[in-house]
Amino acid sequence: MFKQSFKYYKSKNPPPNLDNVLDLNKSNDLTEFQIKKVSIKCEERKKMFGFKHPKTWEVYEIVDTPGSLLFIRNPFTSIGQRYWTVKCLQDYSKKPNKTNIDAFNLVPENKEWWEMCQNNNNVLLMNKLRWVTLGYHHNWDTKVYSEEDKGKFPKDLSDMTLYVASILGYTNFSPEAAIVNYYHMDSTLSGHTDHSEKDLEAPLFSFSFGQTAIFLLGGNTKDDKPTPIFIRSGDMVVMSKESRLAYHGVPKILQIDSRYWDPIDENDLCYIGKDYREVVNICKDDALWKPFGDYLTYSRININVRQVLSRGQKRLNSEDAEDVT
Ligand SMILES: O=C(O)CCC(=O)C(=O)O
Structure with a gap:
C-alpha cells in the first residue's frame, strides 16, 4: 500500500488528485477522526527570536496513525524562516559537516560550496547538494x-x-544529530523508518522551509495505507514512540504561490541575541537575502533533529552499535 500511494502521488502524468491530502491549513474542515487539537501550557513562556509567540501556536495530533505525531502549523516568523534557510545553505553546508557532495570532490579544501555556487551562478553545483549531517x-x-x-x-x-x-x-530532550535534506522540484524521499536512535521515546523534530511537500505517513509495515499530509514552509512535525517506526516518505514537492518568508516582521528584530546578528543582517538586506530567497522558490529544506544517546548516557559504546539493526 505504501509503494502504491508513493507512486500515485509521485506521478507527473497524470498528476495526482490532491483532494485526500490532509491540509492543516483547513483544519476547520477536518474531523476528530483525522486531527485532535493539542493545548500547550505556555502562558509563562518567553517568545524566542524567529518564532511567533507560543500562545498563538496551533498544535495538532494526527489521529489514526501509530504512536504520536504532532503537527505544528508554521510557528516561525518570516525572519525566522529566512534565518534557518541562510544557516542551512551558507553555514551547515561547510566542512567539517558531512554532505553528499563530499564523495565527488567538487569543492576544493579551501573553498565553500555556497560561496562557489554564488561566484559563478553555478546552478548545477547548487542542485547537487542533497543532504548535510550534523553532530x-x-x-x-x-x-x-x-x-x-x-x-x-x-x-x-x-x-x-x-x-x-x-x-x-x-523536557529531557537532547539534540545530538541532525540531517538537513535539500529537495528540488523533482526530488523524492522514499519510504523508510527512523530506527537508528536507541531511545525511540525521545522525539524527532522536523522543520521545513520553502516549497510544499506531500508527506506520506504509513504504519509499521509497508502494507498499511499511508495518510498523505501537506507540509508547508515553516510547518513543524514531531514524531515520537511508534510513529518513528512508521514508514514515511516524500513522493512529491509542489510549487507554492506564496512566499512564507516575506515580508520580514520588524517586531521580531528586538528579540535577536548577539550570536544571531550576523545572519540576521543578511536576512534583513534585500540584496544579500536575494540568492537565498531565489533558492527557496524552487527548493525545499528539511532539518530533522534527533537524540542519539539514552538518558544519562555520556557517550556511545560498542554495545550500542550491536543493538541497532
Ligand atoms: O523531508 C521530510 O519532511 C522528511 C525527512 C525524513 O523523513 C528524514 O530525513 O528521515
Missing part, C-alpha cells in the same frame, strides 16, 4: 552512529530545538 553523523549504509564519526552540533540549532521541546513538554 553524530548519520551513516546511510549501516544506520549506526559512532563516537568516531561525530562533529560539533550547532549551538543555534540546539537552542532552537530545546525551546520547541520545552514548549511541547519534552
